[in-house]
Amino acid sequence: KRVTEELLLRTDVDQREGTAWWHGLGLNAVESTLLSKIHWVKMLHLGCNRLNVIPSEISLYLHQVVSLKLQDNELSTIPGCILELPNLTDLNISHNRLTTIPRLDRWSSSLACLDISHNKITTVQGEPSAPAICTLNLSNNNLTVIPQCICNFVTLQSLDVSNNVGICILPVWMHKLEELKQLNLKGLNNLPTCIKQHPQKIIKYFKLRSLSTKGYYRMKLMLVGKANRGKTTLVARMQGKSCGNKSTIGVDVSEWKYRPSRGKKPFHFSVWDFGGQEEYYATHQCFLSERAIYLVLFNLKQGDDSALELVPWLNNIAMRAPKSRVLIVGTHLDEIPLKERKEKADQVLQKAADIASRFGSKLQIEHVLAVGLNDPLEGVSELQDTIYHCAAEYKLNNGEFVMGQKIPVSYYKLDKHILWIQKQVRGLNHDPVMHHEEYKTLVHELHLSDISDDDELKMATSFLTDIGTLLHYSDYGHQLDELYFVDPKWLCDMMAKVVTIKEINPFVQDGVLHTKDIPLLYRDEKFPWQYIRQYLTLLDRFEIALALDTHRILIPSLLPEVRPDGIGLNETNGVPPYTRLVIFNTPTTPSGFWSRLISRIMHAIPKICTTSTTPSERNVITINAKSSTSPDEHVLANSQIQQSTEHSASFSMRLLSDIDALKGRLLYWRTGLFYQDPHVIYRVQSLFETHHKQGIEITVSTSPP
Numbered sequence: 001k002r003v004t005e006e007l008l009l010r011t012d013v014d015q016r017e018g019t020a021w022w023h024g025l026g027l028n029a030v031e032s033t034l035l036s037k038i039h040w041v042k043m044l045h046l047g048c049n050r051l052n053v054i055p056s057e058i059s060l061y062l063h064q065v066v067s068l069k070l071q072d073n074e075l076s077t078i079p080g081c082i083l084e085l086p087n088l089t090d091l092n093i094s095h096n097r098l099t100t101i102p103r104l105d106r107w108s109s110s111l112a113c114l115d116i117s118h119n120k121i122t123t124v125q126g127e128p129s130a131p132a133i134c135t136l137n138l139s140n141n142n143l144t145v146i147p148q149c150i151c152n153f154v155t156l157q158s159l160d161v162s163n164n165v166g167i168c169i170l171p172v173w174m175h176k177l178e179e180l181k182q183l184n185l186k187g188l189n190n191l192p193t194c195i196k197q198h199p200q201k202i203i204k205y206f207k208l209r210s211l212s213t214k215g216y217y218r219m220k221l222m223l224v225g226k227a228n229r230g231k232t233t234l235v236a237r238m239q240g241k242s243c244g245n246k247s248t249i250g251v252d253v254s255e256w257k258y259r260p261s262r263g264k265k266p267f268h269f270s271v272w273d274f275g276g277q278e279e280y281y282a283t284h285q286c287f288l289s290e291r292a293i294y295l296v297l298f299n300l301k302q303g304d305d306s307a308l309e310l311v312p313w314l315n316n317i318a319m320r321a322p323k324s325r326v327l328i329v330g331t332h333l334d335e336i337p338l339k340e341r342k343e344k345a346d347q348v349l350q351k352a353a354d355i356a357s358r359f360g361s362k363l364q365i366e367h368v369l370a371v372g373l374n375d376p377l378e379g380v381s382e383l384q385d386t387i388y389h390c391a392a393e394y395k396l397n398n399g400e401f402v403m404g405q406k407i408p409v410s411y412y413k414l415d416k417h418i419l420w421i422q423k424q425v426r427g428l429n430h431d432p433v434m435h436h437e438e439y440k441t442l443v444h445e446l447h448l449s450d451i452s453d454d455d456e457l458k459m460a461t462s463f464l465t466d467i468g469t470l471l472h473y474s475d476y477g478h479q480l481d482e483l484y485f486v487d488p489k490w491l492c493d494m495m496a497k498v499v500t501i502k503e504i505n506p507f508v509q510d511g512v513l514h515t516k517d518i519p520l521l522y523r524d525e526k527f528p529w530q531y532i533r534q535y536l537t538l539l540d541r542f543e544i545a546l547a548l549d550t551h552r553i554l555i556p557s558l559l560p561e562v563r564p565d566g567i568g569l570n571e572t573n574g575v576p577p578y579t580r581l582v583i584f585n586t587p588t589t590p591s592g593f594w595s596r597l598i599s600r601i602m603h604a605i606p607k608i609c610t611t612s613t614t615p616s617e618r619n620v621i622t623i624n625a626k627s628s629t630s631p632d633e634h635v636l637a638n639s640q641i642q643q644s645t646e647h648s649a650s651f652s653m654r655l656l657s658d659i660d661a662l663k664g665r666l667l668y669w670r671t672g673l674f675y676q677d678p679h680v681i682y683r684v685q686s687l688f689e690t691h692h693k694q695g696i697e698i699t700v701s702t703s704p705p
Helices: 002-009 032-036 080-084 148-152 172-176 199-210 231-238 278-284 304-308 310-320 338-357 380-393 409-426 436-445 454-466 488-499 515-521 529-541 593-611 631-638 655-662
Strands: 019-021 043-045 067-069 090-092 113-115 135-137 158-160 182-184 213-216 218-224 251-258 267-274 292-299 325-331 364-370 405-408 433-435 483-485 512-514 552-554 578-585 619-624 665-669 672-676 680-686 695-702
Touching: 002 032, 148 172, 213 409, 218 231, 218 310, 231 251, 231 267, 231 292, 231 380, 251 380, 251 488, 267 380, 292 304, 292 310, 292 380, 304 310, 304 338, 310 325, 310 338, 325 338, 325 380, 338 364, 364 380, 405 409, 409 454, 409 488, 433 436, 436 454, 436 483, 483 488, 488 529, 512 515, 593 665, 593 672, 593 680
Parallel strands: 019 043, 043 067, 067 090, 090 113, 113 135, 135 158, 158 182, 218 267, 218 292, 292 325, 325 364, 578 619
Antiparallel strands: 213 405, 251 267, 433 483, 512 552, 578 695, 665 672, 672 680, 680 695
16 A cells, blocks of 8 residues: 555656646545645546545545546545535546435535536435535436525536436526526426527526416417318307307407316417318418317218318328327217217217327327207317316426416516407507517516516517417518517408408409509508518418519419410420429328418529429339328428528519529419420429329429530
C-alpha cells in the first residue's frame, strides 16, 4: 500500500498547480492516508478506475479541491460530505452504480456543476439548498418524477433529465426556475404540446399553471357523414329541440350541455354539424382537429353500401386528427321493422364494426351504436351517455383529463368573453375578425395580468384554438398570424359560400370565379374587406381555391365533371410516354381528394414541366384497402407532388404567372389536369377514366432537346 501511494504521488502530480491526474490507473481504492498527503490538491481526477468506495475522511483533507472527477467507477454510494466540500465547484460522479443521493440540508455553497448521469438513481433525498448550482445532469437514470428539491435551485441554468423513461409529466413548480436556459427532455414522452421543449416557454407555461386555476369542462363534438344521414336532426334531438328538414350549409356550430344524472358534473360541448353535400367536402378538412369527439353517421336502412361510406370519413379524421375518439352511429333505426332488425340492422352494424377495426392503429373508435330519431326516440339517451363517458375518459398527451383540465383563470375569462363576442357577431354588432393589435387590446382591457407578453398570449390563443372557441393560424409569411377569427361559424359560412350549390353561388362557371363577383357573393355587411388578401390566401392554404391571375380564382371542387377532348398522348419522336399508376384497392376515393390534389399540382406544375424527363419504365403502385396507409395519406403526403410552401402573400399569387411564362395549353376538370407545350405533355387523371379502378394515372411525354 505504501509503495502504491509513493508511486501515485510521483505520477501526474503537480503540487504547484494543485493537480493530481490519476485517471484510468485501475485503482480499487483510495485510502485516507493518501488523501492526507494531497491536502493541497485543487483538481483531482479519479475517473475510469475500479473504485467502489470513497472514504468519509475525504472531508478532513480536501478542503481546497475545486474539481473532483469520479466518473466511470463502481461506486454504489458516496459519502454526503463530498457534496459539502467548501470550495468544490465541479463534481462528476456519472457512470457509476448510485441509486440515490445522500440526504443533506445544504450542498456546498460553491458547487456550480454536478453530473450524476448514467447511474440508477430513483430519487434525491431531502430538500437541499444549492446556492450556486448552475448545471445539473440527471440524465439516464431511473427517475419517475423530477425531484422536487430542484425547485430550490433558483440559480439553475442547465438541467438534463433526458432518458429517464419513467418521467411522463413535468411538475408545476418548474416555473420557479426562472434562470433556466437549457433543458434536455429527450426520451421523455407525453409532454404538453404547446411548449415544444423550449425552456423559457416551459417556465412561462408553468408560471401560468401555478397561478389561480379553474377546472375546464368543455370540448368539441364533431358530426360528419353524407347528406340526409340525420346529423342535424340528431343534434336537435340531443338538445331537446324540434327538428326540421333544412340541410346544413357548410358547418353549423351550436352548444350542448349534458350530464347523465344528478351529482355528475355537467359537460359543455361545442357541436360542429358538418354539411354532408359533396360540395362542402373541400372545406371540412379546414376544421377537423384534435381534442374532439367525432360522430360518424350512416344510414342503417341503406344496408352494407351505407356502411362502406364510413371509410373516406374515417380516413379524413385519421389524417387531420390522428388518435381521436370516434363513435360510429347508424341512424334511421326506427324505419326498419322490428322483425327485420336482427337480420338487417345487426348485420350492417357488424359491417360497420369490421370497417372500424381497420383503423385501430389510427383512431380510437369506441362504439358502434344505432339510433332512431322519430318519436319515440330510440338509442338517443344511450348515445348521450356514451358521449359523456368518452369525454370523461379523454386524456391529453400528458395524461391529464380533458374534462376538468386545470387552466389559468385568465384563459377561462378570455374564453367566456370570446363566446360573448360570437353572439355579438351573429347579431351584426361586432366584426368577425380581429387584428392582432385589437386582440391584444382586448386582453389588456380584460385585465388579464398573467397574459403579459406575446408568448403567453400565444399559449392562451393556442388553447382557445384547440377547444374551438376561435381560429388562429400561425402563418407569418402571409400575415395570417395577424388575424383572429373570433367566430368560427362565420369563417365556415364564408368558406362554404365559395364551394356551395349554384342556388347560393351562381357566379362560378366551369370552376372559375371572377374577382368582380366576389362582392356579390359576400354580401355580408360585416365581411372584412380590408383582409381580403389574407382571406384568399387562407382559401389557397386549405386547397379550396387558388388565384389564376388578378381577375380569376379557380375552385377545383367545382370544376366540370366531363373530361375535355384532345388530351391524348402519343409517342414523341419514337419515345413512348412514361406512365405511373397509383391503384387504390378501396371502394371509394377519399372525400375532397381530387380538389386538393389538383390544387397541389397547380402549384407544382411550373417546376414539374420545366424539369421533367421521361423515364423508360412504367411504374405501378398498389394501395390495399387494409393497408395502414390510406390513399389520401400516400398520394398527398408521400408522392412526388408535394404541397408547395411558396404560396403568395398577396391576392395576385405568383402561381399562374409562372404557368403563363411556359406558354402552354392548360386544361382541368373535376378529376384531372392536362398541360401541353412544345417540349412536354403532362397529364394527371383518375384511373377510373381509363381502367375503371380507383386511383391515379400520371403520364409524361417529353421531346428530345
